[in-house]
Amino acid sequence: MGAHRVGALARRLESLLIPLVVVIGALGVAVPGPGRTVDGTVAIDLTLAVLVFTAGLAIEVITDIAAVRARLARLVVVIAVSTATLPLLAWLLGHLVSTGYRGGILAVGVAPSEVAAVGLVGMAGGEVAVAASLLVASSIVTVLVAGPILEALADVPTLHPLGLLLTLTIVVAIPLAAGAGLRRLLDGKGQLLDAARLVGLVALLVLLWQVDSRVQLRLSYLGVAAVLLGLLAGSSVLGWLLARALPQAARSAVLLPVAMRDFAVAAGIAASAFGPGATGPLGIYGLLVLVFGAAAARLASSSRPKCAGRRALWRGQ
Numbered sequence: 001m002g003a004h005r006v007g008a009l010a011r012r013l014e015s016l017l018i019p020l021v022v023v024i025g026a027l028g029v030a031v032p033g034p035g036r037t038v039d040g041t042v043a044i045d046l047t048l049a050v051l052v053f054t055a056g057l058a059i060e061v062i063t064d065i066a067a068v069r070a071r072l073a074r075l076v077v078v079i080a081v082s083t084a085t086l087p088l089l090a091w092l093l094g095h096l097v098s099t100g101y102r103g104g105i106l107a108v109g110v111a112p113s114e115v116a117a118v119g120l121v122g123m124a125g126g127e128v129a130v131a132a133s134l135l136v137a138s139s140i141v142t143v144l145v146a147g148p149i150l151e152a153l154a155d156v157p158t159l160h161p162l163g164l165l166l167t168l169t170i171v172v173a174i175p176l177a178a179g180a181g182l183r184r185l186l187d188g189k190g191q192l193l194d195a196a197r198l199v200g201l202v203a204l205l206v207l208l209w210q211v212d213s214r215v216q217l218r219l220s221y222l223g224v225a226a227v228l229l230g231l232l233a234g235s236s237v238l239g240w241l242l243a244r245a246l247p248q249a250a251r252s253a254v255l256l257p258v259a260m261r262d263f264a265v266a267a268g269i270a271a272s273a274f275g276p277g278a279t280g281p282l283g284i285y286g287l288l289v290l291v292f293g294a295a296a297a298r299l300a301s302s303s304r305p306k307c308a309g310r311r312a313l314w315r316g317q
Helices: 003-015 017-030 032-038 041-058 065-070 072-094 099-110 116-123 128-153 161-185 190-212 220-243 248-259 263-274 276-302 308-315
Strands: none
Touching (some): 003 017, 003 190, 017 190, 017 276, 041 161, 041 190, 041 263, 065 072, 065 128, 072 099, 072 220, 099 128, 099 220, 099 276, 116 248, 116 276, 128 161, 161 263, 190 276, 220 248, 220 276, 248 276, 263 276
């Protein structure tokens, strides 16, 4: 496949991401056999590592250092408050459903910012460098503190935080750092970056298929969906509160990364900490968070003047 076709296919998949998420998710639920055959902790971790690596490749090297420095104190507050608040919110809401679903919901609370939030901030005309900084910082924090937080909040006597730390280091920290480092070496080589973007989109859909194959068609999942919607609403309110004192251009760069937690990393955490069966709720959350982020970015972009400079940064121009 030619380089031009690879880039065109990646852009086409991106434009159809929400319908594809719905179709793949429905397929995993309706025909779970194949997904469960290849599914498991190792399979999810391998797919997640590929996804995180391509995410590292996709993140622009932060060039707007001035914007990050200007928001540095606020960014520290955002990371500290969200790290302390979201796991507690997930733990409280998790008690509204049966025990078997709580691990997946709690995994959302300790997950980092959603990778897609950076691109959505660009679409909204926000400060992409700030959003990327929050993504990287929240990923590092998740690797370091997810194990101790889950050990304190989860009622799982066999949970080993050091084992989870090692897993997150292998499948999140190392691939993210490797992707970001390779991005520097590939600077200006858009053909390879397009190929990586395409691989990342495919990995995202494969992971969604793996996760949704664990969903069982039960009425109890309606309650799970309601709880996850409440968690998304709560994280959105928290993001709004943390962003309200900022200039308009920076608000989406804080709101979206706080509101949107990475369902893929959450699935890896849930599988490693609680077993593959705990990942079922993450398929529902993945759909909710992607639809929310796309709608919020579109609303923000339509309510403010176009900002060519920030959009150029997002596109890597």
